[in-house]
Amino acid sequence: MDAAPATPSTLPTTPPAPPAPLPPAMGRRSGFVAAALGWTIPGLGQVYVGRPLKGLLMLVTIGGLFALGLFLTGFTCVDPYSYGLEFVAHMWIGGPTAAAYWLSRDIVLVEAQPYFEVGRLYAAVAGLLNLVAICDALGGVIEHNEAATERNAARAAELWNREAAALAAVEESTDAGDDLIAFDTQTSLHEHQAEAERGPDQPQAPGAPTETPPHDPFGSPDVSSNEGDLPR
Amino acid sequence: MSWMDLLWLPPVMVAIAVVLGAAGRRGFRPIVRSIWSTFLTLTFGVIAVGVAIHLVARIFA
Numbered sequence: 221m222d223a224a225p226a227t228p229s230t231l232p233t234t235p236p237a238p239p240a241p242l243p244p245a246m247g248r249r250s251g252f253v254a255a256a257l258g259w260t261i262p263g264l265g266q267v268y269v270g271r272p273l274k275g276l277l278m279l280v281t282i283g284g285l286f287a288l289g290l291f292l293t294g295f296t297c298v299d300p301y302s303y304g305l306e307f308v309a310h311m312w313i314g315g316p317t318a319a320a321y322w323l324s325r326d327i328v329l330v331e332a333q334p335y336f337e338v339g340r341l342y343a344a345v346a347g348l349l350n351l352v353a354i355c356d357a358l359g360g361v362i363e364h365n366e367a368a369t370e371r372n373a374a375r376a377a378e379l380w381n382r383e384a385a386a387l388a389a390v391e392e393s394t395d396a397g398d399d400l401i402a403f404d405t406q407t408s409l410h411e412h413q414a415e416a417e418r419g420p421d422q423p424q425a426p427g428a429p430t431e432t433p434p435h436d437p438f439g440s441p442d443v444s445s446n447e448g449d450l451p452r
Numbered sequence: 453m454s455w456m457d458l459l460w461l462p463p464v465m466v467a468i469a470v471v472l473g474a475a476g477r478r479g480f481r482p483i484v485r486s487i488w489s490t491f492l493t494l495t496f497g498v499i500a501v502g503v504a505i506h507l508v509a510r511i512f513a
Binding site: 271274277278281282284285335338341342345346349352353355356359363 | 460463464466467468470471472474475476478483
């Protein structure tokens with residue numbers, strides 16, 4: 221009975237598993253952009269930093285209160301000449317204030333609104349609340365950028381570890397002598413180093429050794445040539 | 453003045469509670485809890501201030 225041929229123990233039986241995909245790098249957010257977006261439309265700053273539901277909550281709350289105030293005043297409460305102090309509060313909710321001021325510039329009240337003062341209060345409070353929403357968006361930018369820094373640092377460390385592991389594997393296979401491609405690459409590297417030392421135009425002398433000293437990554441001086449100067 | 457005249461207060465209190473409660477917090481449950489506690493604080497604070505004003509007005513009237 222013939223025995224099955226023995227499999228060389230050096231050959232891998234299964235291919236190595238591919239590494240897990242790295243998480244994508246996180247981009248940073250600008251605080252100025254977040255504040256500008258939140259100032260233009262309530263809640264848009266929160267959407268910019270990746271919190272859309274919170275932005276929707278801010279939009280419904282602040283926008284609804286501002287719209288209710290406009291409705292109760294007959295769309296006439298946004299007027300810097302008549303209500304200058306309240307306009308300071310309205311300024312913090314820039315987009316709706318500009319739109320209301322532009323659209324209501326020709327409206328004249330012909331009869332008194334029963335809840336006019338309540339509407340003025342609502343619109344002013346909505347403007348001040350949007351200031352809180354802008355500050356919240358800026359806090360979200362800080363948190364997002366901190367998370368992005370940590371995640372990108374972890375990603376860079378993982379990339380570094382993978383490259384180091386790949387280099388170690390290549391060196392190990394080169395030492396074992398079973399990786400001809402790596403050996404050929406190293407040989408050609410030595411030839412390039414020798415050519416760089418003697419100059420590109422000078423031909424290689426016949427019989428000259430192609431071996432070059434191994435590259436020292438730390439750039440330490442060669443102490444072997446000064447060996448005679450050292451006291452023994 | 454009747455109690456109906458105070459109906460303007462709940463909408464603005466709800467809006468303040470929602471925005472101040474949601475600001476600076478992450479996650480659904482922490483936000484809801486913070487909104488509720490802010491609303492209760494506002495409600496009892498407004499009631500306390502109203503009662504105090506009534507008492508002061510009653511005393512000095």
